Amino acid sequence: MPSPSPHDRPVRILLVEDHDMVAEAICLALERSPDLQVVARAASVASALSDARRYEPDVVLMDRRLPDGDGVTAIADLRALAPDVRVLILAGEGSGSVAARVAETGGAGLILKARGLSELEDAVRRVAAGEVVFDQDLLGDVLGRLTGREPGVGANLTPREREALDLLGEGHSTAEISDRLGVALNTGRNHVQRVLEKLGARSQLEAVTIARREGLLG
Known part of the structure; x- marks a missing residue:
C-alpha cells in the first residue's frame, strides 16, 4: 500500500527525460497513483530550469544524461531557483562516486532505471517526505566516499x-x-x-x- 503523502495534495513532480517513450511510461506509472501528479515534462536542463520556476514542483525527477548537460551538475542550479525542491536523479547506470556527487550537491537521491516502476514511485514519495534515497547497490559506496573512508576512482588525479x-x-x-x-x-x-x-x-x-x-x- 502506498505511503501517505506528506502533502495535503498530490506530490507535484517535474519529469526531466529526453526519451519520449521512457518519459511516457514513467508518467503513466506515476499518475496511476492519486497521491502523485506530473505537472510538467522537460527534455533538457534548460527546460527543467524554466519549468521549475514556472510550476514550483515538490520533486524534480531528472535523467542524469540530457542533451544539453549533466543532470547531476544541474542540481545546484535547480536548488538555487527553488531551495525547497527535492531532486531525484534517474540513471541508466551508476557508481558510488556519481551518487556521492548527487549527495554533495544537495540532491535527494539516485535510482537506477533498471529498478521497477513501483520502486520509482516509492522513491518519489520518500524523497517528497524529506528522505534521502539511493539505490541499494550504491548506498554503501556513497556512505564510504562521503565519510572519507573510501576515496573515489580518480580522486588522486592531479x-x-x-x-x-x-x-x-x-x-x-x-x-x-x-x-x-x-x-x-x-x-x-x-x-x-x-x-x-x-x-x-x-x-x-x-x-x-x-x-x-x-x-x-x-
Missing part, C-alpha cells in the same frame, strides 16, 4: 591529469592534448599514461569509459 582526461573525453589525440596543454609530446604522453594508470585502464577508450561511469566527465 589538476594537469584532470585536464588531460577532459581532453581525452572530448576525443583528442595525445598530440592534440600535448598541444592544448602547451607541453612537449613526451610530457603529454606521460600525463595520459598516468591517467590510465590511476583509473586502472588499459587504453584511452577504457579510461574515458571508466571516467564517464564514475562521473569524472560530464
Whole structure:
C-alpha cells in the first residue's frame, strides 16, 4: 500500500527525460497513483530550469544524461531557483562516486532505471517526505566516499591529469592534448599514461569509459 503523502495534495513532480517513450511510461506509472501528479515534462536542463520556476514542483525527477548537460551538475542550479525542491536523479547506470556527487550537491537521491516502476514511485514519495534515497547497490559506496573512508576512482588525479582526461573525453589525440596543454609530446604522453594508470585502464577508450561511469566527465 502506498505511503501517505506528506502533502495535503498530490506530490507535484517535474519529469526531466529526453526519451519520449521512457518519459511516457514513467508518467503513466506515476499518475496511476492519486497521491502523485506530473505537472510538467522537460527534455533538457534548460527546460527543467524554466519549468521549475514556472510550476514550483515538490520533486524534480531528472535523467542524469540530457542533451544539453549533466543532470547531476544541474542540481545546484535547480536548488538555487527553488531551495525547497527535492531532486531525484534517474540513471541508466551508476557508481558510488556519481551518487556521492548527487549527495554533495544537495540532491535527494539516485535510482537506477533498471529498478521497477513501483520502486520509482516509492522513491518519489520518500524523497517528497524529506528522505534521502539511493539505490541499494550504491548506498554503501556513497556512505564510504562521503565519510572519507573510501576515496573515489580518480580522486588522486592531479589538476594537469584532470585536464588531460577532459581532453581525452572530448576525443583528442595525445598530440592534440600535448598541444592544448602547451607541453612537449613526451610530457603529454606521460600525463595520459598516468591517467590510465590511476583509473586502472588499459587504453584511452577504457579510461574515458571508466571516467564517464564514475562521473569524472560530464
